[in-house]
Amino acid sequence: MVTHAPTLSNSPNGPIHPDSILDALDPEQREVALALRGPVCVLAGAGTGKTRAITHRIAYGVATGAYRPNGVLAVTFTARAAGEMRTRLRGLGVQGVQARTFHAAALRQLAYFWPRVVGGAPPRLVEHKAQFVAESARRLGLSVDRVAVRDLSSEVEWAKVSLITAEDYERVAAARGRDAPAGYDRQTIARLVTMYEEVKTERDAIDFEDVLLMLADMLNSHKAVADEVRGQYRHFVVDEYQDVSPLQQFLLDQWLGGREELCVVGDPSQTIYSFTGATPRFLLDFRRRFRDAAEIRLVRDYRSTPQVVGLANELLRRAGRGAAQALELVAQREPGPPVTFSTHDDDEAEAAAVAARAAQLIESGVPASEIAVLYRTNAQSEAFEAAFAEAGVGYLVRGGERFFQRKEVRDAIVLLRGAARSADPDLTMPEQVRDVLAAAGWAAEPPSARGAARERWDSMQALVALADELAAARGGDDAPATIATLVDELSERAKAQHAPTVEGVTLASLHAAKGLEWDAVFLAGMSEGLMPISLAETDEAVHEERRLLYVGITRARERLDVSFARSRNPGGRATRKRTRFLDGIWPDGEPRGSRRARGGRSRARALLTAEGDVALFEALREWRLEVAQDADKPAYTILTDASLAEIAEARPGSVAELARINGVGPGKIDRYGPTILSIVSSAPRA
Template sequence: MTVIGHPAAEGGVTSGLDPEQLEAVLAPRGPVCVLAGAGTGKTRTITRRIAHLVDSGQVNPEQVLAVTFTARAAAEMRERLESLGVAGPGNRIAAQTFHAAAMRQLRYFWPMAMGDMRWELLEHKFRMVGRVSRELGLDVADRDLLRDLASEIEWAKSSGLGPGQYAEAARRTHRDLPADPATVAQVFSAYEAAKVAPNGDRLLDFEDLLTFTTTILRSDPSIAEEFRSRYRSFVVDEYQDVTPIQQDLLDAWLGGRDDLTVVGDANQTIYSFTGATPTYLLDFTRRYPEATLVRLQRDYRSTPEVVSLANAVIGKARGRIAGTRLKLVGQRPSGPEPVFAGFDDEIAEVVGVVAKIRSLIRTGVPASEIAVLYRVNAQSEAYEEALSEAGIDYQVRGAQSFFERPEIVAGMRRLTSLAAGAAPPPMAPVDAVRHALHSVGLTESEPKGANARARWQQLLRLMEIVESIAGESPELDFAGLVARLEERSRMRHAPVGAGVTLSSMHAAKGLEWDAVFLTGLHEGSMPLGRASKTTEEVEEERRLFYVGVTRAREHLHLSWSLSRGEGRGAKRRRSRFLEALVPNPAADLDPLPERRDPDPDVLAALTAWRKDFAESEGISAVNVMSVSMIRSIATAVPTSIDELAKVRGFGAERADVIGARILDVIDAALPGRRRGETAGRK
């Protein structure tokens, strides 16, 4: 393993780097492995490395191919490189996803390798899987079955498996199958056959793009030589997430060369179910014994308190990945301690989380800098309802992407038609765009009707994006604005909403917020019940939890509930991942000494008050207090705001809003009796 020094930074691409980042940037050409923990500046580091290689004359910009896993990440990489002056018009560095790079290469090399045989991209497997399933006598009315079959085919192909290898691999890896392995393999085989036309023409799915490009590069030396003379230096981001067929393609690109920089964090391996594996990252220095290995562990994202909890979470990891874990070192000033909150039921948890969100917003935290994260998307619905009733804007990440929504598709079609055909109205470009969108629903004032209003709000956001583009590039005419908007659409840049983000933990990877709420942290949800069959599955769930923790910059709130709904027994227990993490005693979880039974007068009075208060505020009663919470208060019979705040699930935020009223209700329910004396009786 090469050991190199730390030359002093003297401006340019090396300015403002810490010693480890500088080491990675200045490493010589050849194999370089950067183990980059969450928040350690990996994108900054790898783009500076590319810029250094170009500026120092070690490589021409057009000979660099940088690949990552999302169009958003590729776009960010291009923007960073452009800001460093090493990419842009006439000086282009290719930064693409694996699939985008393979598609471009396949379109160029296919005629050379395949002659007159033609191919088209099959963008979605669903319809083809449905067709062959129907021919095999399966229930094609079960759309979930068809989706699951398509997912299994995708996993198998990403793992480099054919139909004949599928069944055994599925059993060995404990796949959660939609049908017996033999049936899935049969559908897989029929699917592959259906993509080939009688004349030899083919439909290629996204996995085929990679495998056919790999096959062509390996089977035709002249094509391989042409490609390798073009691209000489490779950079792979998120290397812990590569699949076997992506690694095969990377090997074909390299052709035995070693001018390769990889960046990744095995602790953030959370996509094994799609075929991704950290093996290639973990084995990098074995494959390249002379590789430069750099560890980025200085966390610039999160406070030391959040970093300490993240280290504690991943410190419990088991297995091979645990042996390569990075221990983050917080670089930010100190902040609040993470908050742990247990609730009697899910409704109480949702209400408690929304109350805390409201409190943070009141203290100045922007709603757009707050995220509620959960394990599965179905958990979002309760938060959507509660946030709506609280008057707090929100956005659901992972829903239909902005540019795929019907009203936006219609608006884009209108704009591109005008840009390509008739001249736009004779007015300023932004005004011309606004005028063009009138015909698809962008009226001057908000219309009536839920559907019309939803369309108007989406088109208004499209208009805001146009205005933002025009502000950044005032020289653009109408056609230029539309072209830039189309580019934004292709790159799938979702608009940044102004509300609280609701997201699954998987969809939150790569993002960060000032305040993060990790919810539903009970057994069966974290780790997910069906993902607890093997140690490997549990460890991936632990890494997913770690990813959630490391999304928080300053405020971190972790919560769970002991039952699904009001009146149900406490059948749950908090997640095993929280063991030894929850403070003992924790202020949020330390209830008052409880009576054996609730005081019947207090119970009746609080129940009646809750109903009246909810009606006066126009909200549902459960968003005031749950039934189990009323029983807890009537059992503890608190005598002060501080005591009330300690009732399980109630919390300081709720006490601040309605605490005084509840104490008044208790006083009125106990005439002539001191609450303190009542609370002390058993």
């Protein structure tokens, strides 16, 4: 059995022989690479190497002379994915292929043709609609707050990407059963769409949807422009085709101009952005539109263990009518640990248990950057942030401040750029980078405290690690990597928002996790009302929630933990139920530590086995509750359940021994140390 995808060495010095390109692929990936003439539809399941397949197809086309590099346009949906595609193509010795997002490719072309077709400079591009939507609402006499403006902006965007005009909005939204957001009626939204366009015109501004619309109109109405673009680009590749919107498809049709040199790649089971106007319809109908299209299925999953793949397959198998579209993955990795399922009393207990388990994995050698906690809504991150901080485990929230916007990163790049002009030839590039960053506050060992100081160190350490990676990649070359090489790499990554790896556990929503993967994944909050979310009121919305869970499951390579809490707050009513999506999958006999135990001891039994230790744990919890009530604070801010369990098991007899407990720092020892030691010393042993 194949246990990993074939590999191909990088070739910074030139093209690779065509046979070597094919040798690096499995049979189905090779079929993709050999299908050089369109139309081609690649149905690629999670972890099956779709990016490898399409980049090798492009490289093979260039190597055999079937493609001109600058005659290929590959489009995807995120700058990071586009940057990854360009990086892989460079590794295959291919330069000149345009790999961009839809918007980046369209903006580049619109800016080029605008002076010729319209004259002057293009209108100002606004990245966020909120300001114009808020003004449009005020002009219509609508009272809106920040949340309403956000929801209204999303609805304006949905209408535009769906090619729905203000005149048609009421009718189409009603036909599709789409309720107007923020408590307004559909007529009001239609008026808002009209006013939004008027405000934009007054301000001589355009939004991202206008970029696609205007370019498509140019191509449709100006033959000279269309001929020039179509003469340049002869072959098109579209990644994540299940997420294409009607507007993006309209632009793609103009680029093609009736030609069929198109390769699309997608997975209908990973359609999770319908609320933004994305639709799998174009992927599912591809062979109806192109009768002679080749269809190739990639189902060999190289990412995940059979245990993870089995759960993903079973989830889709139970999807009813949606199961017919699903690809059944075939795991290629060796077996790994079983998927674990756990139930907790409340959100605080769930977060503490996840943080404790993550700490154990890190202690066992799993890098923190290879661990992720995924949840349905961004609001769920707060409990995990508190729990990880209490456990002393570093974390980063995906969707927070972008890496390249951090001040310490900007300052470090300026220093590296200056150092590139006066590099010391007697030192290796990684040594020079360490010297430069040491002047900016980096040290070989991280600071002991968390907070801003540790976050700054983590950012600079990510630059150090990237320098080491580049040096290792160029280790056998005649031209080793230099600081200038690193600066160029950082510049390219900044454009693509492809940040280097920052060491810390990732906290992310399921939507934000799309396209990423980790060794260990915790799927948290898997209860009704969160998965599926309570807003999913139609059958199609519920099906999309199932696909979102599928995406979460398939992010895990080796370890997958699934959990939910019966109550939101400690002491609250246990009214939550686990997600319906795991009915028949979740083990009937819940594993140790997951069942709600009599006397409220389930949290202790997750980590403790001796009855005496459990009794001590409960005594410590009672003490903590009294302290929390007196201080009017949440209980976990005093000490987490994980710390109390560790105290109960270790039974420290001195301040020094207590200080070794995770989550018990000097401040907590000063405030609570004598009392904790007194409780421990008076507790009977089993």
